[in-house]
Amino acid sequence: MVTMNPTSQNPQVSKSPDLQINARILGIETSCDETAAAVIENGRLIISSLVASQVELHAQFGGVFPEVASRQHIRTIYPIVDTALQQAHLALSDLDAIAVTRGPGLPGSLVIGMNVAKGLALASGLPLIGINHLEAHIYSAWLHWPPVPNGARAGIQIEPEPRFPLLVLIVSGGHTELALMEDHLKYRRLGATLDDAAGEAFDKVARLIGLSYPGGPAIQKAAEEGNPKAFSFPRAWLEDTWNFSFSGLKTAVLREVRSLQKVRRDLPVADLAASFQEAVVDVLVGKTLQAADEFNAVEILVAGGVSANRALRAAIHTQAACQVHIPPLSLCTDNAAMIATAGYYRFLNGEHDGLDMDVLPNWPLSEL
Ligand code: KG4
Ligand code: ZN
Numbered sequence: 001m002v003t004m005n006p007t008s009q010n011p012q013v014s015k016s017p018d019l020q021i022n023a024r025i026l027g028i029e030t031s032c033d034e035t036a037a038a039v040i041e042n043g044r045l046i047i048s049s050l051v052a053s054q055v056e057l058h059a060q061f062g063g064v065f066p067e068v069a070s071r072q073h074i075r076t077i078y079p080i081v082d083t084a085l086q087q088a089h090l091a092l093s094d095l096d097a098i099a100v101t102r103g104p105g106l107p108g109s110l111v112i113g114m115n116v117a118k119g120l121a122l123a124s125g126l127p128l129i130g131i132n133h134l135e136a137h138i139y140s141a142w143l144h145w146p147p148v149p150n151g152a153r154a155g156i157q158i159e160p161e162p163r164f165p166l167l168v169l170i171v172s173g174g175h176t177e178l179a180l181m182e183d184h185l186k187y188r189r190l191g192a193t194l195d196d197a198a199g200e201a202f203d204k205v206a207r208l209i210g211l212s213y214p215g216g217p218a219i220q221k222a223a224e225e226g227n228p229k230a231f232s233f234p235r236a237w238l239e240d241t242w243n244f245s246f247s248g249l250k251t252a253v254l255r256e257v258r259s260l261q262k263v264r265r266d267l268p269v270a271d272l273a274a275s276f277q278e279a280v281v282d283v284l285v286g287k288t289l290q291a292a293d294e295f296n297a298v299e300i301l302v303a304g305g306v307s308a309n310r311a312l313r314a315a316i317h318t319q320a321a322c323q324v325h326i327p328p329l330s331l332c333t334d335n336a337a338m339i340a341t342a343g344y345y346r347f348l349n350g351e352h353d354g355l356d357m358d359v360l361p362n363w364p365l366s367e368l
Contacts, residue, residue, distance in 0.1 A: 023096040023347055024088075026120070027340025028081065030113030031105025031133045032173070033057075033064045035076040036336035037084035039095070043344035044161075046145050048087035049337040052076045059213050063203065070108035077116050084336070092124040097352065099343020102130030103360030104174065110359035118355050127352035129343045133334075134177065134365045135187075137170050137303040139345065140327040140338035162325045167297035169288045170365075171312075172304030173199035173214075177365060178242045178288065180295050184345050189366040190291055191242025198280060198306045201246035205253050209272045219273045220309055226274030231256055233279040235286075242291055249279055277311055285315045292322065301325045308332035 022042060029036040038049035054072045058064050085091065100117035103110060114130075121128035144158045166181040176193035196204065199216055206215025211222060233252050236245040253276055260267055284306075292300050299322050306312065308329050316324050331338060346352075 021348075023344055024090065024094060025129075025340040025343045025347065026081070026084070026092075026095050026098045026126075027131075027336035027338070027343060028077075028098070028100040028113045028117050029133075029136075029334055029336040029339045030073045030077065030109050031101045031103070032109060032334060033069045033072075034334040035073050035080050035113075036334065036339075037077075037081040038336035038340050039084055039088040039090060040143065040337055040340040040344065043341050043348070044142050044144055046143055046337050047090070048084045049335060050080050050084050050087070051333075051335050052080055055214060062207055062213050064106070066106050066108055069106060070112060073109055073112040077112055081116065081120070092120060092126065095124075095126055097127045097129055097343060097347045098124075099129045099131050099339050099346070101133050101136065101339050102353075102357065103133065103363035105133055105359075105361060107359060107361045110361060114357070114359050118357075122355060127347065128355065128357065129346050129351060130353045130357050130360075131339050131342045131346065132363055132365065132368055133339075134170055134172075134175055135185075135368060136338040136342040137172060138168055138181065138301060139342040140303050140331045140335070141301050141325040142341050143327065143331055143337050159325065160323075162301050163299050163323075165295065165297050167288060167292040167295060167300045169284065169300070169302045169307075170304045171198040171284060171302065171306035173197060173203065175304065176244050176246075176284075178244075178291055179365060180291075180297065181301070185349060185368070187365050187368060189364070190295070191244065191287075193244040193246060194238075195245050195247035196250060198244070198246060198284060199304070201250055201280060202277075202306065204250055205273075205276050208250075208254055208257055209267055209269050211269065211273070214305075216306055216309060219277055220311070222270050222273035223277045223311065224270075224274075226268075226270030226272070228274040228278035230268065230271035231275035233275055235279055235283050237283065237286070242287065244283065244287065246280065249276065277309070281309070281312045281315050284312060285319055288316065289319060292320070297322070299323045299325065303327055303332065305333045 033054040203215035211218035
């Protein structure tokens with residue numbers, strides 16, 4: 001049962017309760033280096049979800065090359081949207097709204113998804129909803145696939161919906177944010193990183209120790225063979241604030257690498273990876289649990305690319321005294337199902353945007 005703040009920012013949208021609860025939303029995501037489209041129903045059920053990753057294209061540059069990303073989005077976006085509709089066995093006329101990432105993200109990437117979404121909205125007459133990518137990461141924890149009797153997902157339980165007040169940790173390649181979600185669409189920003197995002201720290205440290213891009217999965221894999229106590233890297237607790245900082249940790253790894261390189265040829269990559277990963281996980285989990293306690297959150301939600309990290313998932317599940325929601329692995333990194341589900345809750349709230357909407361490459365959660 002969905003309970004929503006009844007205030008409508010845009011009363012023109014039809015508000016028939018049946019139509020809205022069963023609404024089918026097309027989501028489009030092109031904020032960084034994944035081209036994605038998805039159709040979801042009832043805010044939670046994934047009918048189709050496709051992600052075309054550009055990871056291999058960017059690996060040669062050691063990070064995302066913005067112009068290459070935009071060009072690749074142009075090539076991929078129409079086939080991806082077509083396939084998402086085909087796999088859902090739906091036409092645009094069967095849908096209720098189109099949700100598209102408006103920001104934050106790379107300007108040249110965002111405009112590709114935005115222009116395609118506007119074209120589809122214009123052609124179909126469907127409402128268009130611009131979505132904040134960080135909010136969408138949070139809503140990825142509401143998603144589930146249709147239950148299936150056989151196959152890889154057989155027997156997977158549908159998680160209960162997160163309950164409010166909910167302590168939210170977003171850890172992605174571009175952001176690390178701690179927020180209190182008091183109800184659907186209502187956020188109180190508690191803190192954020194003062195320098196590198198957690199994912200950015202994984203990517204930069206991976207490069208320092210000779211691992212490939214993206215660094216998060218590479219560090220996780222290397223760390224499995226390493227000793228997390230081999231090096232005692234610093235933890236920036238930033239007492240009395242809910243902020244994070246990872247640049248000192250990155251510099252400490254760099255110093256260690258330089259001094260190791262003076263005395264030996266091969267770096268102890270697994271030990272460096274495991275010790276770095278443990279330092280990041282300690283701070284992320286420690287501050288999230290402290291904040292949940294301080295703000296009387298009843299549950300915790302962790303989302304964003306870094307929430308795919310096995311050590312982080314295990315540590316927070318073990319240490320938290322309350323229910324912790326973390327999306328399934330394939331929904332942690334960028335996808336369009338999360339854009340569609342955030343779009344559903346905005347749609348239910350009576351919101352939509354005009355065809356004059358522009359992208360917002362810097363759009364903090366606090367401005368929602
Ligand atoms: O959310 P996301 O797909 O894109 C942004 O919105 O930024 O996050 C990508 C980030 C990258 O920095 C990547 O290294 C990191 O998530 N990441 C991980 C793991 N998988 C992806 N970090 C740690 N462990 C992982 N398993
Ligand atoms: Zn993301």
